[in-house]
Amino acid sequence: MDAFTTHTGRAVPLRRSNVDTDQIIPAVWLKQVSRTGFDKGLFSAWREDPSFVLNDPAYAGASVLISGPDFGTGSSREHAVWALQQYGFRAVISSRFGDIFRNNSTKMGLLPVVLPEAVVEDLQAKVEADPAAELTVDLVEKQVRLGDVVAPFEIDDYTRWRLMEGLDDIGLTLRHAEDIDQYENGRQPWLPTTV
Amino acid sequence: MGRTLAEKVWEQHVVRRAEGEPDLLYIDLHLVHEVTSPQAFDGLRLSGRTVRRPDLTIATEDHNVPTVLGPIADVVSRTQVETLRKNTAEFGIRLHPMGDAGQGVVHIIGPQFGLTQPGMTVVCGDSHTSTHGAFGALAFGIGTSEVEHVLATQTLPAYRPKTMAVEVKGALPYGVTAKDLILAIIAQIGTGGGQGYIVEYRGEAVRALSMEGRMTVCNMSIEAGARAGMIAPDETTFEYLRGRPHAPSGAAWDEAVEYWKTLRTDDDAVFDKVVEIDASTLTPFVTWGTNPGQGAPLGSAVPSPEQFADPVERAAAERALDYMGLSAGTRLRDIQVDTVFVGSCTNGRLEDLRAAAEVLRGRTVVTRTLIVPGSMQVKADAEAEGLHEVFKAAGAEWREAGCSMCLGMNPDTLKPGERSASTSNRNFEGRQGKGGRTHLVSPQVAAATAVTGRLAAPADL
Numbered sequence: 001m002d003a004f005t006t007h008t009g010r011a012v013p014l015r016r017s018n019v020d021t022d023q024i025i026p027a028v029w030l031k032q033v034s035r036t037g038f039d040k041g042l043f044s045a046w047r048e049d050p051s052f053v054l055n056d057p058a059y060a061g062a063s064v065l066i067s068g069p070d071f072g073t074g075s076s077r078e079h080a081v082w083a084l085q086q087y088g089f090r091a092v093i094s095s096r097f098g099d100i101f102r103n104n105s106t107k108m109g110l111l112p113v114v115l116p117e118a119v120v121e122d123l124q125a126k127v128e129a130d131p132a133a134e135l136t137v138d139l140v141e142k143q144v145r146l147g148d149v150v151a152p153f154e155i156d157d158y159t160r161w162r163l164m165e166g167l168d169d170i171g172l173t174l175r176h177a178e179d180i181d182q183y184e185n186g187r188q189p190w191l192p193t194t195v
Numbered sequence: 196m197g198r199t200l201a202e203k204v205w206e207q208h209v210v211r212r213a214e215g216e217p218d219l220l221y222i223d224l225h226l227v228h229e230v231t232s233p234q235a236f237d238g239l240r241l242s243g244r245t246v247r248r249p250d251l252t253i254a255t256e257d258h259n260v261p262t263v264l265g266p267i268a269d270v271v272s273r274t275q276v277e278t279l280r281k282n283t284a285e286f287g288i289r290l291h292p293m294g295d296a297g298q299g300v301v302h303i304i305g306p307q308f309g310l311t312q313p314g315m316t317v318v319c320g321d322s323h324t325s326t327h328g329a330f331g332a333l334a335f336g337i338g339t340s341e342v343e344h345v346l347a348t349q350t351l352p353a354y355r356p357k358t359m360a361v362e363v364k365g366a367l368p369y370g371v372t373a374k375d376l377i378l379a380i381i382a383q384i385g386t387g388g389g390q391g392y393i394v395e396y397r398g399e400a401v402r403a404l405s406m407e408g409r410m411t412v413c414n415m416s417i418e419a420g421a422r423a424g425m426i427a428p429d430e431t432t433f434e435y436l437r438g439r440p441h442a443p444s445g446a447a448w449d450e451a452v453e454y455w456k457t458l459r460t461d462d463d464a465v466f467d468k469v470v471e472i473d474a475s476t477l478t479p480f481v482t483w484g485t486n487p488g489q490g491a492p493l494g495s496a497v498p499s500p501e502q503f504a505d506p507v508e509r510a511a512a513e514r515a516l517d518y519m520g521l522s523a524g525t526r527l528r529d530i531q532v533d534t535v536f537v538g539s540c541t542n543g544r545l546e547d548l549r550a551a552a553e554v555l556r557g558r559t560v561v562t563r564t565l566i567v568p569g570s571m572q573v574k575a576d577a578e579a580e581g582l583h584e585v586f587k588a589a590g591a592e593w594r595e596a597g598c599s600m601c602l603g604m605n606p607d608t609l610k611p612g613e614r615s616a617s618t619s620n621r622n623f624e625g626r627q628g629k630g631g632r633t634h635l636v637s638p639q640v641a642a643a644t645a646v647t648g649r650l651a652a653p654a655d656l
């Protein structure tokens with residue numbers, strides 16, 4: 001995955017709550033067997049509305065999404081993360097994320113940033129007032145900065161380290177193959193197999 | 196101090212624990228379907244890895260499959276299904292393809308084969324994996340990167356979520372179902388209320404539920420934001436499992452049951468959060484909005500956005516009413532629907548079909564009505580009881596097994612502006628087809644609605 005240390009770019013405010021992954025990428029787009037081409041499906045139903053914020057030229061090229069609460073709820077589809085990344089987003093800011101979406105994001109190097117609702121709204125207002133304003137998401141300092149706003153955010157050290165190094169989880173786990181072997185030897189004998 | 200059920204199952208599966216790192220958990224069963232797996236298998240090939248335990252892995256075709264006999268007409272859907280066939284053949288994984296007697300929705304077939312058992316860890320690239328928690332298993336949905344991780348290592352790194360008890364007091368009144376209960380729970384705690392928690396459903400009303408009902412409840416845990424829902428195993432669980440193809444037998448059965456009986460929350464265990472709900476006050480429950488938390492008793496009216504004190508919820512309600520084409524104050528019983536769908540991993544089991552058939556027996560539907568068994572086995576069982584004749588006589592369509600109208604990915608969809616009463620689990624915008632409007636309901640309410648053309652309960656007929 002792509003390493004993430006710090007990112008500076010313009011941001012787009014998405015003033016909606018409960019943005020479920022069916023909205024981020026509708027099911028018809030999930031039929032692809034490749035990992036590419038999902039940018040076209042990002043918010044595809046909402047983008048048909050000319051007044052949808054992603055259609056506003058003022059926000060073209062924005063790379064940080066600032067959303068209302070409960071972003072990425074619902075379906076486990078990692079395609080939602082791929083779509084956001086392929087569209088050009090590096091980070092999403094919200095006061096709450098769906099658990100599976102947040103997990104998927106950190107596996108792919110899309111940074112989910114949790115900030116208090118009031119701070120999220122303040123950032124949205126600032127970006128609405130000045131769409132050209134540049135926002136920095138700093139994983140090293142665990143801060144979001146925009147103008148005079150400096151908002152600290154929490155992330156566990158392990159995930160932060162993995163993101164900063166761009167490490168592949170499978171590779172890390174396979175270092176402990178012996179532990180897995182040992183665990184397998186002690187599993188309860190009645191547990192089912194699919195054969 | 197005592198431990199909760201979730202903590203016991205978690206501890207049993209820790210392969211490795213190190214300070215400042217997530218636990219490495221062993222996965223007992225990995226369920227695979229065509230939508231979230233192709234990129235994971237590609238990843239394995241790219242890195243020259245293999246599937247560590249094909250014998251703990253099982254695959255089925257469900258999301259893309261048409262529910263009428265014949266090949267998949269959509270080329271992209273067909274390619275995805277064919278890709279699963281190639282991948283499972285290459286890596287030696289058991290697959291139940293379309294037409295096979297064991298095929299069905301992934302969360303229906305695991306329990307049906309007896310593969311889902313108490314105390315196990317179960318994962319699948321699908322958020323409704325929480326269904327399997329009905330057996331006292333720790334079961335949760337994962338993304339494609341994690342699917343690849345489980346294929347390669349049979350483990351997952353994870354932090355243990357907090358624990359929440361949902362205490363259901365009292366008994367469900369006659370005519371009120373597991374679906375009504377879980378919709379009411381979600382409306383109470385909200386779509387984000389379960390985030391970061393494993394929920395354990397407890398109390399008299401939960402104990403009284405059949406395994407099918409328990410699966411309906413656990414299935415929708417994710418709709419409250421919780422990754423997993425669990426119910427402690429008991430005699431109902433053991434009876435359901437006894438004699439299933441993959442359940443233990445002989446001495447192993449006795450040994451297993453003895454262990455399963457220890458899988459209950461200790462009396463002195465403490466949950467991080469406790470929510471109480473009184474089952475005896477519940478009535479049939481339906482959704483009016485575009486997230487599963489936007490629900491209300493069938494006997495009430497579409498709420499006005501002004502009723503919501505929280506500005507975010509108010510805005511969400513406004514948007515939802517606009518999308519749903521509803522105005523505040525409309526009685527829910529006056530809402531007219533175009534389509535009724537009975538099926539999905541929430542309500543596509545034999546008990547659900549029996550409930551729908553009981554309502555439809557001797558009556559006629561006035562809307563397009565799709566009855567879709569959750570698996571080929573459910574279909575065979577229903578036909579053995581003659582349920583299909585009841586449905587056909589009522590004018591409903593009796594289909595082949597699959598996810599069908601639960602999501603807009605196969606030919607069963609709503610057209611823009613069409614409204615459904617659906618026994619599935621998500622009323623998101625466009626979930627059943629672009630522009631479609633979904634009301635989540637129980638099988639009983641679905642069947643009664645099919646008869647009247649408006650949202651209705653069997654008691655209204």
Ligand code: SF4
Nearest residue numbers: 323539540598601602
């Ligand atoms: S029936 Fe619906 S919720 Fe269940 S697995 Fe299929 S698409 Fe997902």
